[in-house]
Amino acid sequence: MSSAIATIVSLLTQLVPTDLASVSFLSWAGDRDPIYDLLILTGPILILLIALLGRMWLTTGLAIGYLLVFVGHLLHSIISE
Numbered sequence: 001m002s003s004a005i006a007t008i009v010s011l012l013t014q015l016v017p018t019d020l021a022s023v024s025f026l027s028w029a030g031d032r033d034p035i036y037d038l039l040i041l042t043g044p045i046l047i048l049l050i051a052l053l054g055r056m057w058l059t060t061g062l063a064i065g066y067l068l069v070f071v072g073h074l075l076h077s078i079i080s081e
Contacts, residue, residue: 033077039070 050059
């Protein structure tokens with residue numbers, strides 16, 4: 001089991017983010033964009049908040065709002081470019 005994990009970790013460390021089409025698109029969209037950077041940084045905080053508080057109307061609303069803002073900002077940056 002540990003050799004399989006070591007192999008996966010080794011492959012992931014060799015992978016360059018631009019090798020994946022979706023990741024390279026996201027890195028292009030976030031280039032010099034402070035709103036995108038803020039959204040990327042607040043995502044894990046939101047996940048931690050949901051894990052600590054559990055699923056309730058507040059955390060569900062925050063998650064939906066986060067996704068709407070994230071997708072909306074990406075679409076806006078695509079259209080404005």
